[in-house]
Amino acid sequence: MVVGEIIHEKDVVIIGAGPAGYEAAFIAAKNGRDVTLIDRFRPGGECLHSGCIPSKLLATAARKMHEKTPGITVTPAFCMDKWQEEKNSLIATMEKGLQARFHSSNIECVKGQASFLSENRIGAEQGEKFEVWSFNHAILATGSSPITPNFLSSSSHPNILPLEHLYTLSSLPNQLILFGSDYLTIEAASTFRALGVEVTIVTDQETILPEWDESIQRESIRQFKKQKVSLYTGVSDCLVKEREMTLVFCHAKGETVEVETEMIVYSIGRVGNSDSLGVDQVGIDIQDDGIIPISEECKTTRANIYACGDLTGGPSLAVKGIKQGKTAADHCCGVKSAFSLECLPKVIHTQxxxxxxxxxxxxxxxxxxxxxxxxxxxxxxxxxxxxxxxxxxxxxxxxxxxxxxxxxxxxxxxxxxxxxxxxxxxxxxxxxxxxxxxxxxxxxxxxxxxxxxxxxxxxxxxxxxxx
The missing domain is CATH 3.30.390.30 (FAD/NAD-linked reductase, C-terminal dimerisation domain)
Structure with a gap:
């Protein structure tokens, strides 16, 4: 690694090019600020490449399989390989759209692993190249990563995966176990069941969607029963027999249950992607789970450094990250703004x-x-x-x-x-x-x-x- 001698001076440097990061960049640039956006992957973040967009595209395909229109009779067929081609094409188109907006907004977009060097400098490693930026304000939008259930932490089985890997499959499994109770679990269960997969939901929570209104919980359970999705809540003592691909657990009623499957995916929570940011260099408070606490103005414990999106905890929703990104950018530009989770709309693209x-x-x-x-x-x-x-x-x-x-x-x-x-x-x-x-x-x-x-x-x- 060679450290460059030139330090780029910027008004705003943003780490993370997902929805929270790129929306912050657009707002700051619109207000005349000189902006650099750094991401170790590609513009769009997990939302575009493995989360929101792929999952909604597959949910839409599943829904169209069962659409009924008076006077029209069709026999649809689904091909996962063909769907993957369409997905990749759509993602490429949307990514090009982002790149075009970056260019027209005069936003410098850099691919690299960024971290703090001091309270007003950020460095980014780009292979053999290393660049440094000084900043007046910095915004952190590096997202989060899935938590692995304890009983799966030592598994290396190729068919035991975080839930987002479902949207990279080249073919549909015949049986699928989803371990979790959140909206990602419920959406995936609904989609894959509509595509003909035998789906089982298993959770250690007392119900699915535990943070949602009781009316939604009850109606969702009724819908799953109608769709013949197996549901086990309040389970404990889970273990996997990997050779047989069987999940064993104690059900809430006390009996031991064994469910055979082709694949197990999980979604039980997330941790903030803050371990490589070098926040110790600037004295930002950080929780044990990698989450960075913020104020309603998206400020961290450093007045000129902001954070937004999944990195700040709370619901892992793009709509929240976008609002927080815009709020952070507003403050970087001297515009008073705030966000509140009380008015946060939540949606699940189930069937x-x-x-x-x-x-x-x-x-x-x-x-x-x-x-x-x-x-x-x-x-x-x-x-x-x-x-x-x-x-x-x-x-x-x-x-x-x-x-x-x-x-x-x-x-x-x-x-x-x-x-x-x-x-x-x-x-x-x-x-x-x-x-x-x-x-x-x-x-x-x-x-x-x-x-x-x-x-x-x-x-x-x-x-x-x-x-």
């Missing part, structure tokens, strides 16, 4: 999509609200009937006294798109009348939200007294 924003019923009650809950079945929605997507429902929670809307939770067609309106309502602190007053297109999935909110309104009926 029957899921979305949520605001408080769950349990959270609302624990916060002291007198909660009114209402739901509307998609079976009663005219547009759902037209499109043949009548599975699921929407659920809303509001405070009885103030009429403020507290939480929106949906499982059904249109859930992903409709959550934007709900997120805006939560952000505004909207009351039921604010949500009901605007026009709702008919027929449309959005009428389900309006129906649910309207059903919580308590009208006073005047009665005439006859003399």
């Amino acid at each position: 029957t999509p899921i979305s949520s924003v605001g408080l769950t019923e349990t959270e609302a009650k624990e916060a002291g609200y007198e909660v009114m809950t209402a739901s509307s079945s998609m079976k009663a929605n005219g547009y759902a009937m037209v499109t043949g997507n009548t599975e699921g429902k929407v659920v809303i929670h509001r405070d009885r006294e103030s009429h403020v809307l507290l939480g929106f939770h949906a499982i059904g067609a249109g859930a992903v798109e409709l959550i934007e309106k709900a997120a805006l309502a939560i952000e505004m602190g909207a009351r039921d009348e604010d949500f009901i007053y605007p026009y709702t297109p008919h027929p449309g999935y959005g009428e389900a939200w309006t129906d649910a909110v309207e059903s919580t309104v308590e009208y006073k009926v005047e009665t005439k007294v006859s003399h």
